[in-house]
Amino acid sequence: MHELGIVMNVLEQVDAVAAENKAEKVLKITMEVGEVSSVVPDLFLDAFNWAKKKTAFLQEAELEMIIIEGRTYCKTCGESYQTTAYGKKCPHCGSYETYLLTGDQVIIKDIAAVFGEAETPEPVPEK
């Protein structure tokens, strides 16, 4: 399960960022995971929930994954198409002269953390 290696790497980075910024704890990590990246979201989440217990700041953190659609561009006809549906062969013209535009990323997009004493702000009444 190579997801675990990626998760450990992400958690180490976030743990370091949390320590640097003197965070009390990390509540949530938002990640962009490409549809055609090497990561299987279910396995990634399992690995995350297991590995977070070993961190200093992420014991209670939750993981949100934004799945980015794989898009492939065709050099022959200039069209782009959904990678998972057609692979390397352009559905518009049948060419194999194609390359991946997006969808193979695994990126930390956002980190939500609590700083200092856990002050719960009074809810502001909406007017």
Ligand SMILES: [Zn+2]
């Ligand atoms: Zn084409």
